[in-house]
Amino acid sequence: MPIAADSLSLIGTVVAGILTVIVLSFAIKDNAVFRLALYLLIGVSAGYAGAIAIEDVIFPELLLPIIELLSANPEINLVDLAMRTVLTILLLTKLFPRIAPIGNPATALLVGVGAALAIAGAVQGSILPQIGAAGNSFDTDSLRLALLGGYYVEGTGLLIQGGITLLATVGTLAYFHFGTNASDSESAKRPAIMEWLAWIGRVFIPITLASLFAAVLLATLTAFIERIDFLLNLLRSFTAN
Amino acid sequence: MSKWRAPFSTAIAMATGILLLISLFVPQLNIVRASLLGWAILLSAVALLLGLVNLFQVHLHNIRNKEKGIYSFVLLAGMITTFLITIVQGREGVLADWLFNSVQVPLESSLVALLAISLTLMAARLIQERKDMASQIFAATLVLILLGSAPIFGLDLPLFSSVITPFISRVLSLGGLRALLIGVGLGTLATGIRILIGSDRPFSG
């Protein structure tokens, strides 16, 4: 007898509430029920991901073309399908340690594709735009407008702001630079200018990390509020009923 | 045969990477790019399934050897149940949707909520224990940013919310973030080039 949708929804809400309380009980003390809930999470998420991978990728990309090939669909690209089948079989050999090296070409293809995309994306999407922004720290358009308009204080502020940002960028990069010139002296030291910039970087790096930590803390506080609100609504629905 | 295996795989990685990199900038090689990307997409999904099977084997082994048997049993039971239900019903099926929204989402959300307590305590202990310059700058910046993120106990602090926190976020930390992104990009570039020239072989084994 199929369970009514409302009942299923209610059961689901209750189960979600119980699981939420179990996880939050870790704040009091670590317990076995909490660990059981963790293992349940791993199992459910792994099973779900595997099913989605089959449903959304493997079936339409591999199984469906094979089925269509067997049903004599002339639009199937045989070479492409053959390559997909062979690569999949090669990768599946990784399940068996004795023949796992046979699957290396398939993983090599994955690695090669990933490396090429990472290079292209990093250069075009991150390095060049960020270096361009660092070089344009002073926002020359806004500065010119400010000076033309007689907003000298604001213009000075823009200059200072740009200078600080540029100094922070260069200082942080210098802090992680460890190259030295070859010398006959006993200890290898960075050039004085690099040491000075690295010292500036030592000041800005904690500021940057603190802003990242603050952001993570704010996100978790919001998630905490959302969970408490969920439990509160659950209690309210029970008391109302 | 075995001595040729490693160079053969390395040659595939190099050829694939270089070919794809060229095809990104040469429109005439679109077919090559589409094929390579399509194969990589399929292999990524197969690799995810391999991970699933490996997880199954590991915990089945634990159950047989009675090492944390009950935990592994719960894991396998949840995995098999979810996998079968989702495969049969599809992502939009009633039970599959129920499992996802009533079990997975609450568990994951609650874990992150638990993190709020840990991070608050961690920040307090940092101020308590560490007394060096970097830690003090870290702590001071953290408190200043938090004070300007929202009204405190319902009271807005305009000095922090309008002046100090925006200055820290958009000026002081922006330079560091920019440098981090440049550094990450350069590191990614270096790693990718090492793979394309065959120096790194993370696929062997």
Add this chain to the structure above:
Amino acid sequence: MTYNYSQDPEEQLPDWLKALRNQQDEEPVADETAAEKPAEDTDGSKEEEEEASEIVETNIPQESPPSADVEEETDPDWLAEIRQRHQEDSTADEREIRDDLEDTQPRLISTPPEEKVEEHAPSDEQLSEAFDEMETIESPEPEGEELAPGEVPSWLEALRPAGADKASGPASATQPSPRKERKEEQGPLAGLSGVLPVEPEITQIGGGKSHSGQLEISRIQKQHRSTLEEMIAGQSATSETVSQKVARPKPWLGWLVAGALLLASLLPLLSASESAPLPAANTVPAVSALYDLIEDLPQSAAVLVAFEVQASLYGEVEIAALSVVDHLVEKEAQINIVSTHPTGPALADRLMREGIGETESYLNLGYLSGGMAAIRHFASHPRETNLLPSLWNAPALQDLETLSDFDLLLIISSDADDARAWIEQVGAETSQDMAAVSSAQASPLLYAYLQSEPATLKGLVGGIQGAASYENLRNQDGAARYYWDSYSYVLGAAILLILSIGLYKRILPGEPQQAAQSEEEKP
């Protein structure tokens, strides 16, 4: 070898042997030095040795007995030779010959048969003598040569039972005693000294020697032992390491933090308070930029939403995304959702269904496997990706061939890396306007992309703060308004806890000294 004690030994002896015995009895043994004998030979006392040598000396026949001629004729060649030698040589060679004879000739002791029978059962005296004879044997030193005594290794000396000499009898001594030749008292060789015993001593009644378990340890060995003991003792001793004294977190602190945060979040939620002021409308330029982008969209614009949200931060991102997505729905935009996370499509359905209440104006294109490869492939050839072909037949997507055909690309992400992947891969393929709605934890990094040159992101709403500002811009209360008061109190509680727990040791008088002392006491 068995000996029949019932027989008269005298009658059984051969004639040559009888003659030797007679000679031995008559002539005194003058030899003082004992011939070298093997260790199995019996040790006799020095007196017996001298007596024996005298006997041998005296036994050297000067004149042959009456039956000597007959005996000489029947004597073996070697014996005849010896007789002749003794007759011819002078007294100066007697000792040397006697030594030779001692080596080769048995020593006979003339005892009457009756005495032999009676003495068959060894008396206590004989036993003690026998034990005494088993002392260390003096190795004979041939005349003219002095052999250096062999050096016994220390370990061999150590193996020598220390109390063996004491246990063997009153006559034993710690120093190796001079070799004593035992005088045979039984059998046909009775009276001769230095002969092999008729019965091996092992069969004699009286028990064996008792050995002491003590070892003789030399000085060097004692030094080695003490060094080894120090080494072993050093292994078990733990070295004191100088470690940072860090106090372990007290469990009640965690309870305090959890309780304070719970209380701070519950009170505004219970009271449904909305007193905390929202951020001003235009204080965050990034939020205003996104608002303007959506406001400028044409009617029924095609918007691609990259839903890169993980289930763990769905609750937080939902608050930020609801206002923006609601704005899109309000603009009647055709929302097309795609995700590179397996959980993305399901979470997107949840957002649209439960958050917006919309089921028709969006299309869930599903899951793109492959991370960056999927994004790049989708950006360049969206119709050739693994998405079901039937989806592309939908009216909203019929005219869409590339990503540039979309009016806006909105990235809803809980993680900066996922958003960065879309920015890097799509930005290289198209000049599409991109904006982002992110979790608070991703907004600092994404802000850097907002400020890049060229700007890869055109707008950004980050966390509940960005959502509150966006709702203020739209003049509509949403999830951000609902949670804003609680967020304000929880944030205040967090700051108070961080400062109070972090600084109480420095603020309270005398507390730092007590803390330092307690830390010093800790191991």
